[in-house]
Each structure stands twice: as structure tokens, then as C-alpha cells.
Amino acid sequence: MPEAKRPTVDEVLAGALHTIENQLLPNLEDTWARAAASQLMGTLEYARGLLATDEHVDAQVDAVEAVIADLLRDHPGLEAVLEGSGGETRGFTVLDQASRLLSHAVANDSPEAEAIRDQLRPLIVQQATDTLNETMPMLMAFGGRPRRVER
């Protein structure tokens, strides 16, 4: 096996986690410092997770944009709901439109509101759940109990 030229980012993060858990935490007595060290481990685990997966914000935005396009095609009246929406980025604009549509559906009982609840809402909920799962290492470490480091 060829010798690695230099440590990878993941190896550095794993080493940092291991060091915090085995060398720093056992010697920390202050409660706040121990909680911060544990939370830092959660943040590093989250970072390792990010490295291991493809960044998919663009894919999420694409999916929302496609559903909104379908809704507008089937219910042209919804164009009025989106009037004035926008943002500095495509992602901001699309999620602003999704926000307006979900809010519109709260206040309406029409077939178009039902379509928003049936088609757009489940996608938004699923994406929020996915993001929650990605950030879960930080939540697990939030209370101050470090988990074993997986190498």
C-alpha cells in the first residue's frame, strides 16, 4: 500500500475527537469546560459526516423548485401568491416561494391549498428531517455526554 502523503481531513478530525475524549476530558474538572469539550466533539462528528456525503442543498432546492413548478402548472392562480417573492440566491428565492405557498395553504381550504399540503409540504418536512439527521451528532453531544469515537 502506498504511504499516505499527508493526513486527510477526516483523519485529522478523528484524531482531534480521540484527543478530546481521551486526553482532555479526563483532565477537565470544570463543568462548563467539560460540556464545551463534549459539544465540540459533536461538532467535529458533524463535520466528519459532512465530509463523507455530497453537499445536497442544491439538490434539495431543485426538488422544491420542481414541485412548485408542477403546482403552478396545475393551479395557475397560485402565481398571485408568489408575487414579490425573491432573494439574493436561487435557494433563497425557492424557499421563500415554498414559505408563501405553505402559509397560503394554512389559510385556505381550496383544491390548490390541498395540493400544496399534499405535494409540497411532505417534501419540505422530509428535507427538514434529513437536515436534522445530519446535525444529530451535535444534538446528541449537547447535554455533555461524549460518545465513543468511531475510527
Place this chain on the structure above:
Amino acid sequence: MLNVEVARPQIAAYLSAKLSSDGGVEVGPLERITIGHSRGMFRVNASYRQGGEAVERSFALRVEQAGMFGTNTLDEVRTMRSMRAAGFPVANIRFVEFDPAVIGTPFFVMDWVEGSSGPPNDAALRDYVTKLHELHQIDWRKKEIPFARIPSVPVDAVHQQVDRWMDVHRWGRVLPEPLLEEAATWLKRNAPDDLHLTLVHGDPGPLNFIHKGDEVQAFTDWEFSHIGDPNEDWLFLGGMRGRGVMEPPEWREYIADVTGHVITKETWAYWDVFNQFKGACANTSALRIFITGANPAPNMAAIGTALKLSMVQHLSTIIGMSYAREGE
């Protein structure tokens, strides 16, 4: 973020200027108090001589953290002083400082209140719930409580608070959060009919009061207080902050038993969504504070992402269930 070792001489100099001492005030190492994330909280142990006598005194130092939760020192101090003047158990505030030249951020100094903010015994918990109920019974119109916004009618209070928290969320967010925008509309459309206008603490529950023996010594963390419906407090206690003590259905019974205040399941569900919304919006501020480097500590990253999203998931589930019921 306050660096305790750097701030220690500044705090000593500050107290030397504020306290009448014979030759200045010495301050021991600042002790971080391990509760809460909205403010940096420290115990300050000061020693000095006054009229030839040695004095040892502790203070609590409460430090702003770059706009965390969208709250500020001025509002909190004004509320605390008003509540103390109204005879409610609140720590005495000695000094308030807004000049960033002192330690870089606004702060205030309170007299140290002896006791614990940890798990209370049964009697202290009952005393806390009784006192929270008493807070809701205060005739706030006769007290000079300087809230920035006073609702005209009960439903106005709901709208004010929803807008308040949405503003905090929008300040902190990177991208729009459709489920929170939906929740804001849902909360306004579905506000209960039997609303009341009372003082609301806004953040009640374990860790946010100090007790000693069987009695509450002080209510703390007043930065969310406002005029609104008391069920906001009861659900914050029973649905969120108090879950380590007992589960929500038990809290509902306990509150009724101790105070006589009965909360229907429908009202409970509404204020549960409200508080999850409030928590999620408030927590978004931590995201901005983290990514701008104002406070790059890992708890800010967790609060601004995972903790916020867990609340979004909770409230969106309840709202989804309400849609399902309407569709039946």
C-alpha cells in the same frame, strides 16, 4: 464572547469604581455558572476593605452574547427591577453597564442569591408552580412594567409574539424556513378563543429559578417576559423545560392540582406549537452568532441547527396532524 481570564482585571477595576472600598476590589477567578445559553453567567467573588473592615461578597455577572435569542440587557433589567419592586422574588441588580469599553459587551451585576438552580425537592417545585400562578394573577396594569409592546386585546398579544419571534428567526437565518413561516400563519389562524392578558415570564422551569430548602428564592432569566396568555408559560414549563421532571400529561394534572388552572388538551396542543415555534425562532439567532464568529463556541452551532430543527420537526408534526383531522 467574554474571555474570563481577560475580563477578570476589568471586572475588578469596574467594581473598584462602583463599590466604596478603602483600597480597591480584588476579584477571584470568575466561575462560569453552567446554566443557560442566552447569556454568559459568572459568579464573581470580590474581596475588599470598607471602613477598615474586611468584606467578602459574591455577585452574579450576566453578560450579553451578541444578540442571542434577540433579547437585550436593557429590557431584561427594566423588567427585573419592576418585578422586584412589585414584591416578586427577583435578584437585586446592583449595576448595569452598556459601555462596550468595559468588557466589550453590555452586562449587569446582581447580588448573589444563595441556593440551587438544580432539581428542586417536591415542596420547592410546588412553591415554584404556586408563585408562577401568582405572577399570572398580578394586576399588571397597575404596575409600571416597561414592556415595549402592550397588546390591546388578547389575540393581539399572540400576533405580537408570533411577529416578535419571526423577526428573531429572520435575523438569524441563512435561508427561509418554510415550516416556520407556515407555523407563524397557523398560530395566528388557530389562536384559542379563551385568551387572557397576564404577565408572562416566558422561560419558566427548572434551571431558571433558585431554590433553597422548600422555597423559591428567585425567578431568573426574564428576557422573554411580556404581556400575553398564561398558558404560554404553563406549556413552556410542562411541554419543554420541565420534561426532565415529569412528562407533559403529568404536568397538566399537576398544574391543575396545585393552582386550579385547568388546560384542555386542545389548548395544550396549541401552546405546545407556540412554544416550539418560539424556541425554534429564538434558536435560529445562535446560527448567525456562530457563523459570524461573534461566538464560535460549539453550543451555538448545535442550538442554531439541530436543536432548532428538532423543534421544527415537533411543531410541524402537530400542524400536520391538524390538517389530517380537518381532512377527515
